[in-house]
Amino acid sequence: MRVMQGGIALNQVEFKIKNEKIYFKEQLSDDVLNEPIASISGKNYEYALSSYVSPYVAKKFSQLVTGKQEQLHFHTTFETKEGETLVFRISGQRFESEDGAEISGEISDMKQSDEQLTLALKELSDMKYALDQSVILAITNRQGKITHANDHFCDVSGYSRDELIGNTHQLINSGYHSRAFFKNMWRTIGQGNVWKGEIRNRAKDGSLYWVDTTIVPMINEKGEPTQYIAIRFDITDKKENEEKIRHMAYFDYVTGLANRRKFDEYLKRRTEIAGKNKEKFGIMFIDLDGFNYLNDTLGYLIGDQLLIEAARRFKKIVGDRGMIARIGEDEFVIVIDSITDAEEMQVFAASMMADFKDPFFVGGYELNLTGSIGIATYPEAGRDAATITKHAALAMYRVKGSSKNDYRFFDSDMKFSNHRSFQIKNDLRKGLDQDQFYIVYQPKVSPKDDSVTSVEALIRWKHQEFGELSPFEFIPLAEEIGMINEIGDWVIQAVCKQLQSWALEGYHPIPVSVNVSARQFLQANFVETFFSHLDTYQIDPSWIQMEITESLFIDNVKYVQQILEKIKAKGIKIALDDFGTGYSSLAYLRKLDLDILKIDRSLISGINDTSNQKEIAITIIRLGKSLGMEVVAEGVETEEELDILRNHGIDEIQGYYYSKPLGVSDMHPILKTKRLD
Numbered sequence: 001m002r003v004m005q006g007g008i009a010l011n012q013v014e015f016k017i018k019n020e021k022i023y024f025k026e027q028l029s030d031d032v033l034n035e036p037i038a039s040i041s042g043k044n045y046e047y048a049l050s051s052y053v054s055p056y057v058a059k060k061f062s063q064l065v066t067g068k069q070e071q072l073h074f075h076t077t078f079e080t081k082e083g084e085t086l087v088f089r090i091s092g093q094r095f096e097s098e099d100g101a102e103i104s105g106e107i108s109d110m111k112q113s114d115e116q117l118t119l120a121l122k123e124l125s126d127m128k129y130a131l132d133q134s135v136i137l138a139i140t141n142r143q144g145k146i147t148h149a150n151d152h153f154c155d156v157s158g159y160s161r162d163e164l165i166g167n168t169h170q171l172i173n174s175g176y177h178s179r180a181f182f183k184n185m186w187r188t189i190g191q192g193n194v195w196k197g198e199i200r201n202r203a204k205d206g207s208l209y210w211v212d213t214t215i216v217p218m219i220n221e222k223g224e225p226t227q228y229i230a231i232r233f234d235i236t237d238k239k240e241n242e243e244k245i246r247h248m249a250y251f252d253y254v255t256g257l258a259n260r261r262k263f264d265e266y267l268k269r270r271t272e273i274a275g276k277n278k279e280k281f282g283i284m285f286i287d288l289d290g291f292n293y294l295n296d297t298l299g300y301l302i303g304d305q306l307l308i309e310a311a312r313r314f315k316k317i318v319g320d321r322g323m324i325a326r327i328g329e330d331e332f333v334i335v336i337d338s339i340t341d342a343e344e345m346q347v348f349a350a351s352m353m354a355d356f357k358d359p360f361f362v363g364g365y366e367l368n369l370t371g372s373i374g375i376a377t378y379p380e381a382g383r384d385a386a387t388i389t390k391h392a393a394l395a396m397y398r399v400k401g402s403s404k405n406d407y408r409f410f411d412s413d414m415k416f417s418n419h420r421s422f423q424i425k426n427d428l429r430k431g432l433d434q435d436q437f438y439i440v441y442q443p444k445v446s447p448k449d450d451s452v453t454s455v456e457a458l459i460r461w462k463h464q465e466f467g468e469l470s471p472f473e474f475i476p477l478a479e480e481i482g483m484i485n486e487i488g489d490w491v492i493q494a495v496c497k498q499l500q501s502w503a504l505e506g507y508h509p510i511p512v513s514v515n516v517s518a519r520q521f522l523q524a525n526f527v528e529t530f531f532s533h534l535d536t537y538q539i540d541p542s543w544i545q546m547e548i549t550e551s552l553f554i555d556n557v558k559y560v561q562q563i564l565e566k567i568k569a570k571g572i573k574i575a576l577d578d579f580g581t582g583y584s585s586l587a588y589l590r591k592l593d594l595d596i597l598k599i600d601r602s603l604i605s606g607i608n609d610t611s612n613q614k615e616i617a618i619t620i621i622r623l624g625k626s627l628g629m630e631v632v633a634e635g636v637e638t639e640e641e642l643d644i645l646r647n648h649g650i651d652e653i654q655g656y657y658y659s660k661p662l663g664v665s666d667m668h669p670i671l672k673t674k675r676l677d
Contacts, residue, residue: 012106012107012108012109013025013106013107013108014104014105014106015104015105015106015107016102016103016104016105017045017061017064017065017102017103017105018100018102018103019100020044020045020046020065021042021043021044021045022040022041022042022043022044022045022048022049023041023042024040024041040052045058045061045065046058046062049061053088053107054076056076057076057088057090057107060072060074060090060092061092061103061105064092064093064094064103065101065103067094067101069094070093070094071091071092071093071094072090072091072092073089073090073091074089074090075087075088075089075090076088076090086109087109088107088108088109089107089108090105090106090107091105091106092104092105092106093105135150135152135231135232135233136150136152136153136156136211136230136231136232136233136234137149137150137152137153137229137230137231137232138150138153138164138169138229138230138232139227139228139229139230140168140169140227140228140230141226141227142225142226142227142228143168144168144169144186144228145166145167145168146164146165146166146167146168146169147165147227148165149161149164149165153232156203156209156211156234157172157201157203157204158203158204158205159171159172159203159204163204169201169230172201172202172203173201173202174200174201174202174208175202176200176208177199177200185197185215189215189217189225189228190217190225192217192219192223192224192225193217194214194215194216194217195213195214195215196212196213196214196215197213198210198211198212198213198235198239199211199213199232200239208236209234209236210234210235210236210238210239211232211233211234211235212232212233212235213230213231213232214230214231214232215228215229215230215231216228216229216230216231248580248616249261250262252325252326252602253580253602253603253613253616254304254307254308254326254602254605255307255308255311255326256311257311257324257325257326257332258323258324258325258326259325259326259327260325260327260328262325263323263325263327263333263335264385266323266325266335267283267335267385267388267389268385270335270337270378270385271378271383271384271385271388274378274379275379275383279338279378280338280339280340280341280377280378280379281322281335281336281337281338281339281377281378282335282336282339282342282344282345282375282376282377282378283333283334283335283336283375283376283377283378283388283389283392284333284334284336284345284348284349284352284373284374284375284392284407285331285332285333285373285374285375285376285389285392285393285395285396286314286331286332286333286334286352286371286372286373286374286396287330287331287371287372287396287400288306288307288310288330288331288332288369288370288371289369289370289371289372289400289404289405290369290370291303291306291329291330291369292329292330292470294306294367294369295329295330298363298365299637299656300601300605300606300635300637301363301605301606301637301638302362302363302365304602304605304606305362305363306360306362306367306369307326307330309360309362310332310360310369311324311326311332313352313355314332314334314352317348317351317352317355318334318336318348321336321337321338322334322335322336322337323335323337329472333389333392334348336348339377342375342377342380342409345375345377345409346375346407346409349373349375349407350407352371352373352407353371353373353405353406353407356369356370356371356405370404370405371405372396372399372400372404372405372406372407373396373399373406373407373408374391374392374393374394374395374396374397374398374399374407374408374410375392375395375407375408375409375410376388376389376391376392376395376409376410377409381410391410392410394410395408395409395410395411396408397420397421420466421477423465423466424463424466424469424473424474424477425477425480425481427463427464427465428474428477428478428481428483428487429483431461431463432483432486432487432490436461436462436463436464437459437460437461437487437490437494438459438460438462439457439458439459439460439491439494439495439498439664440457440458440460440661440662440663441455441456441457441458441512441661441662441663441664441667442455442456442458442654442659442660442661442662443455443654443658443659443662443670443676444456444513444632444652444653444654445652445653445654445658445659445676446651446652446653447642447645447646447650447652447653448646450658450675450676451674451675452510452670452674452675452676453510453511453652453674454510454511454512454513454545454652455510455511455512455513455667456512456513456515456547456654457491457494457495457512457513457514457515458471458515458661459471459475459487459491461474475487475517479517479519484517484519484520485517485519485520485523488515488516488517488520489520489529491514491515492514492516492530492533493533495512495514495544496533496534496536496537496539496544497537498512498664499512499537499539499543499544500537500538500539502667502671503538507668507671507672508671509540509543509671510543510670510671510674511542511543511544511545511573512543512544512545513544513545513546513547513575514544514545514546514547515547515548515577516546516547516548518548518549518551518552518556521548521552521560521563522552522556522559522560526563527563527566527567530567531570534570541570541571541572542571544572545572545573545574545575545595545596546567546572546573546574546575547575547576547577547598548574548575548576548577549576549577549578550576550578550579553592557591557592560592561591561592564592564593564594565593568593568595573595573596574593574594574595574596575594575595575596575597575598575632576589576592576594576596576597576598577598578598578600578634579597579598579599579600579620580599580600580602580603580616580620589623589627589629590627594627594629595629595630596629596630596631596632597620597623597624597627597629597630597631597632598631598632598633598634598654599617599620599621599631599632599633599634600634600635601634601635601655602635603616603617603620604617604633604634604635604636604641604645604655605635605637605641606641607640607641607644607645608640608644609644614644617633617644617645617648618644618648621645621648621649621650622648625649630651630652631649631650631651631652632650632651632652632653632654633645633650633652633653633654633655634654634655635654635655635656636653636654636655636656636657636658637655637656637657638657639657641657642657658676659676
């Protein structure tokens with residue numbers, strides 16, 4: 001719209017007055033009724049304003065020119081030639097300079113401003129609607145009483161607007177946060193600063209929800225807050241997912257007890273507190289006698305139920321006196337937080353021995369199980385977490401190596417008197433030199449067509465005195481005495497040699513995966529040694545895969561990334577083993593370019609259509625797939641487990657359902673047909 005008064009067409013006109021002459025900005029007003037704007041600019045300001053706007057406006061601006069006023073803002077009305085009444089908003093400001101005073105002015109048509117205001121209000125209304133759909137919005141006064149609550153706030157909290165207005169946020173306080181938490185929040189916003197944080201609130205129905213909150217103070221001209229605007233986003237799903245991941249990282253899935261990581265952190269804090277306060281506490285290291293035999297004979301389903309029942313009995317005895325953790329397949333550790341003397345630990349141990357006399361009723365079986373218990377006390381058995389744990393374990397091994405089904409306190413002589421462990425350590429070198437070690441191969445099968453797609457190489461030791469030894473027994477001892485690197489290198493060399501032999505016999509080798517320990521992987525010359533074996537035996541990189549565990553990444557992520565890049569550049573696939581136990585973390589999966597994700601047996605055993613385990617297994621499969629990884633399930637024993645995993649896109653199955661680990665001769669038919677039958 002153009003407004004005409006005298007001659008100038010107005011929407012918004014800017015001008016300046018210098019030496020009593022007026023100059024209009026042509027780009028803002030370039031249309032004159034009878035003459036061009038150029039003929040008006042440069043004329044006397046009183047004449048121009050009187051002729052083309054109004055004498056009243058000219059008089060007001062003369063006060064700026066004469067210096068009687070520094071600025072002015074006013075409205076004026078007048079009629080056009082067509083008889084329309086218009087409202088103008090007039091403003092002016094006097095500026096002093098070395099060249100004399102200069103006045104800047106502006107004339108705006110209020111009708112156009114009304115149209116702009118209407119448009120702005122429409123935009124604000126649209127923004128409010130969008131905010132109400134996603135943002136929990138509240139405004140409070142300086143005292144914290146709610147003066148405004150949007151619809152989304154009402155929906156999430158369950159309270160009506162009438163119930164919220166006039167109340168404080170104490171109405172939805174869940175009691176989760178401390179007084180210090182809110183004291184800090186009020187101190188921040190009371191000083192006029194923005195506060196951000198996550199808050200857990202309670203809805204009207206008693207349910208809890210989390211909100212990501214930003215509180216913005218509204219400040220008056222004195223710099224004081226007059227009200228607060230709280231902008232919140234519902235993050236309940238995010239917090240629940242974080243809690244699930246945290247639980248997986250710190251708790252054993254089978255028993256629900258703390259895992260090794262949680263136990264290590266707990267015991268470290270406990271020793272620090274005990275040292276500071278001069279307190280005593282004790283730990284018990286418990287190994288279930290005969291568990292491996294029962295587990296192998298009756299299967300992992302029965303074994304897991306047995307572990308759950310044992311954990312339940314431990315909880316009943318310990319109560320709230322301490323914490324219980326499962327740190328190995330059949331190993332538990334119990335911390336009794338505060339004791340006056342060692343006899344208290346003896347009472348707990350005796351109670352457990354008595355409890356073991358009662359049979360375990362599991363899966364229709366009546367099972368008799370005993371436990372070997374080693375006891376160590378702080379500070380007598382050590383002043384740090386690692387030492388006291390090791391000494392409790394030594395006491396347990398003393399029981400295990402003699403009578404079993406008993407308990408014993410640690411004493412200093414035990415450091416060197418555990419005959420079996422000592423002899424195994426002493427014989428590791430002889431076993432390596434005399435070829436007492438050998439490799440077995442456990443097939444990994446594609447559930448789509450039951451074809452054997454790869455195998456895992458597993459080390460075994462036929463000891464001259466103890467017979468067949470499980471790697472679970474001798475590998476930790478090899479790590480303890482520093483021989484794990486040599487044994488790991490022997491495994492890689494043995495596998496390469498066997499692959500070459502199969503190729504020379506005319507077989508097309510199936511990919512073989514080898515396990516590499518963290519200590520072996522982190523050797524300075526590991527990659528060069530590994531590649532030299534491939535070259536020596538002329539191994540195609542597609543024939544061999546490498547399995548690592550997440551313990552490798554602790555404090556070594558950048559270095560591990562560099563090594564993995566070299567290995568993968570050679571064409572070798574990398575598998576992350578035992579996912580779902582110990583230190584499992586999504587962060588490593590995002591950072592490292594891995595090819596294969598192996599789900600630990602503890603997350604597979606016993607899954608069925610009604611169990612929570614099923615959802616966890618499915619989630620991990622989807623996670624691996626979303627990251628472009630092949631997903632392998634370990635420890636599959638039943639057809640029900642297989643069907644569930646197959647229906648949700650598992651790539652490979654490894655477990656007794658298809659096959660136990662096989663000797664070299666048993667592998668020949670598989671190499672021919674790529675099938676087990």
